[in-house]
Amino acid sequence: MKIHHLNCGSLCPSRGHKILRAIPEEIVCHCLLIETAHQLILVDTGLGLQDLREPRSLGPMSYLLGVQADTSLSAYEQVKKLGFSSADVTDLVMTHLDLDHAGGIPDFRMARVHVAGTELTAAKSRKNFRFRERYRTHHIAGDVKWQTFDSSKGEAWNGFNLVQELAGLPPEILLVGLPGHTPGHCGVVVQSGESWIMHAGDAYYDERDLGTASEQPLWTKAFARLVHTDHPEAIKTKTALANLKNDPKIQLFCSHDPKEFQAALTT
Numbered sequence: 001m002k003i004h005h006l007n008c009g010s011l012c013p014s015r016g017h018k019i020l021r022a023i024p025e026e027i028v029c030h031c032l033l034i035e036t037a038h039q040l041i042l043v044d045t046g047l048g049l050q051d052l053r054e055p056r057s058l059g060p061m062s063y064l065l066g067v068q069a070d071t072s073l074s075a076y077e078q079v080k081k082l083g084f085s086s087a088d089v090t091d092l093v094m095t096h097l098d099l100d101h102a103g104g105i106p107d108f109r110m111a112r113v114h115v116a117g118t119e120l121t122a123a124k125s126r127k128n129f130r131f132r133e134r135y136r137t138h139h140i141a142g143d144v145k146w147q148t149f150d151s152s153k154g155e156a157w158n159g160f161n162l163v164q165e166l167a168g169l170p171p172e173i174l175l176v177g178l179p180g181h182t183p184g185h186c187g188v189v190v191q192s193g194e195s196w197i198m199h200a201g202d203a204y205y206d207e208r209d210l211g212t213a214s215e216q217p218l219w220t221k222a223f224a225r226l227v228h229t230d231h232p233e234a235i236k237t238k239t240a241l242a243n244l245k246n247d248p249k250i251q252l253f254c255s256h257d258p259k260e261f262q263a264a265l266t267t
């Protein structure tokens with residue numbers, strides 16, 4: 001099994017504004033491309049070709065996030081650069097369906113898309129303004145081969161539910177319910193012998209979020225309040241993840257921390 005770390009979207013919420021200089025210059029969209037003997041699996045898809053060609057198609061969130069128009073960052077282009085075609089990608093494993101994670105779904109129409117059932121229901125509900133803006137119709141509409149699972153059930157693992165035996169995925173790839181950010185938000189763990197890689201999605205945004213309250217950046221505190229669908233659950237999830245950060249057997253990272261992304265590229 002070979003794992004590639006891909007940045008599938010560059011976000012610049014501060015746009016150089018001095019008043020917002022505490023926000024990093026660049027926020028990444030950390031995705032994984034996993035090569036096995038018989039499958040090519042993407043963990044999250046970042047922003048898609050259409051989003052990176054025309055960020056305005058993402059609505060007001062494209063301005064809030066500072067989406068940079070650059071199609072070379074799409075998973076579609078990066079998969080091609082690694083010598084594959086989009087049709088070679090057999091499975092997409094989604095931490096959740098927010099627009100900066102689900103944008104590439106339309107670029108891989110041949111793939112099965114694994115996502116928590118509660119997340120898909122929320123994304124399709126369009127029940128309020130916030131849901132309509134964070135979940136974009138063009139990412140999830142049409143002929144998508146959804147494979148849903150129940151993220152609330154599974155074997156206990158480090159204080160989380162480890163969802164196993166997902167149809168069509170190799171046994172080394174498992175989902176972990178990480179509730180709070182969205183209704184069906186999950187992490188993805190990849191087991192290698194006694195060690196694990198854990199992609200925690202948007203359970204936190206900056207590695208300092210896993211430290212004490214005073215170490216947490218102000219911008220992530222504010223952003224968390226804005227986007228969490230269940231803030232108390234999200235805090236519980238973050239606390240449980242902080243306990244994993246110093247476990248030498250687990251390489252933990254989130255979707256958007258550029259330092260964690262750079263560190264992953266060198267390990």
Ligand SMILES: [Zn+2]
Pocket residue numbers: 098100101202255256
């Ligand atoms: Zn995100």
